[in-house]
Amino acid sequence: MNMRESKLNGIVFVFVLMIAWELAARLHWVNPLIVPPLSRIFASFGTLVASGDIPLQILASMKRAVVGYILAAAVFIPLGIFMGLFDYCHRALEVAIEMLRPIPPPAVIPVALLFFGLEDEMKIFVIFFSCAWPILLNTLDGVKNIDRLLMNTARTFGLSRVRTIWQVVLPACSPHIMTGLRVSLPITLILVVISEMVGSTDGIGYFILDSQRRFKIPQMYGGMLALAVLGYALNLLFNLAHRSLLSWHWGMLRKEGR
């Protein structure tokens, strides 16, 4: 069975499941209150997208997500590089970091609520904290893994410290940095949803939970569908960015068959 047949099988199966869902709901094999017919869900989804309801909620969520993500990158990539180059700095901060790492990100939400209430800053803080470790540790890993020979190359060409960091260290560990950023993407999405469910007045996470509380069930599923589409879209965007920014790395990975 080749790739195409396999894909076809998969798509057909999904369709079969969708039809089964529809039937099960309509024929009351399952409780239609909990599992409404798929058609109703799609209809609700369509209406909400057209009316701008869902897009608005997604925008609200994305605003927080993007700020938190970028902030985390802006702080922890340089920190990781610094810690990677200067071992004293690494050892100094190592213990504190190991103490903070085991904290499950949701546990930080009440702290954020304490400081920021239900505002955007609360979610941004949570995302900032959650993305810290993947970004920091991957960047650190990248710097530590730079071959000595590469640094010696920079030295033999008489590069200053600053230029070495900018022209050699940064590009050399950019694949690792990318990994950290890639891992942080789903983390960001998960935590923006969680923090909205726990303490917010808008956003896609809030929307889903709120719909459930008001028993607007097709709407709830619609929100989940929107979330899935969002997740998929973000992945696509990230891959595009990876391909364009790090085209050299992309090519290397392709060659290795990954």
Next chain:
Amino acid sequence: MPILEVQNLSKSYRQLRGESTHAIGNITCQVEAGEFVSFVGPSGCGKTTLLMSIAGLIEPTSGQVIVKGRAVKGPPPDLVLVFQEYNKSLFAWRTILGNVRFGLEARGVRSSRSESRTRDLIELVGLKGFEKHYPWELSGGMQQRVAIARALAYEPEVLLMDEPFGSLDALTRLDLEDTLLRVWAELKTTILFITHDIEEAIYLSDRIWVLSGRPSQIIQELSIDFPRPRNQVETRAEARFMILRNEIYRQIGHAS
């Protein structure tokens, strides 16, 4: 005045258990501007350590290196080292053009002037047409050419080369030897070459220093006066070529 002087250079390492490894014994030699000189010695005799010390990347235990009249403390500005492991030394994130241009950037050349110079060098090492490729797309021999072009873009007065053709197959090696000679003839750089391939050293150099095993010392200095430009067939066919080769081989055999 010689362009490069090595005076009583020695290097030993302190191992974990407190013993010292004597890598370089006591090396003294001089290189005149424009010369092509080689160090030949058995594997592990400290050739790389010697070159790294001359390049200012390692601090010697005693003795000094003088480049253009100034003592070396850290990488001297008129000198560049080409490493054996080209795949780890090239910048994977830059194209061939970008890698070679780096040599010029390191020199501080303005970007407007660098484009044509970079292309000239790429053509000189025989890689015309591959400017937009990335290192991983090229073969080993081609990658080493890029490394050489990058070093030359820096316009060093002295070029150090650490067994640059060591990890390449025999035919590629011969090809690159000729490329190197061609480049050297045109740019008139001083080249300090190390290799364990005796015939390669004879083919390329004006002078050869034969090194012993650890701790390495200069056993002998030989002048190679085959006419230039040299030729893989004719030069190597000369009777004296084999005589020299056997002489050096015997010396190394004794000393290691």
Next chain:
Amino acid sequence: MNGVKQFNWIGWLVLAALLCLWEYGARSSPKLQYYFPPVSQILYALGQLIISGRIAAHLLATISRFLEGYMLAALLAVSMGVFLGYFRFAYSLLETLIEFLRPMPSVAIVPVAVLALGIGDAMIVAVTIYASVWPMLVNTIDGVRRIEPILIDTARTFGLGRWAILWRVVLPGASPYIVTGLRISLSIALILVTTAEMIAGSRGLGFFILDQERSFNSRNMYAGIIVVAALGYALNRLFLALENKTLRWQRGMVAGGSV
């Protein structure tokens, strides 16, 4: 660097310095005390909670939900994963579905779970299972698929039956990948348990931390965070210890097809 691990004096010093800073800063500014109660008071509150047994109830609740969810997820995911990794046809059917469902953050399932199962242990365990299954499943499938067919054929020529092959070739061979999946799911499971407890729980560390914040008791809130962090740390160490033990077992067996 040599393999000798030196005790990180600087690190601990820095941590101590930061904590002292916190303590001093909190004590000198009454306004700050609400957001950053002095470390000493937090530790005192923690001690009280432990002694009174109050935190124990919540801790136990969280642990039991975690274990239930994680174990059941592991059972489900690994068995399904091996099945799907083994049988191409089955995998081809489900592949597209998996690719559709994966990008959706598993937390979105919480409202559905509340709808279907109400508030309580069942709901929390259910969402934990759902979220934990994904990394375990995907990694298990990957691990099984990477096993060289030659190894299975070799086992066959030695007369090994279906189950024997599974137990002695497939599982050991895929185990590095399976373990990776299990490790990733460790933190995910804890995240989901605490989240579910926050959104719709009445017991558990997640609930406790949030509840204390709502009751304006920041000391207890921080104390609760310390406990949950300690739990996360302990789980990680336990996992590493178990991993080492099983790796030793694996080394004695026929090497699998993976690196």
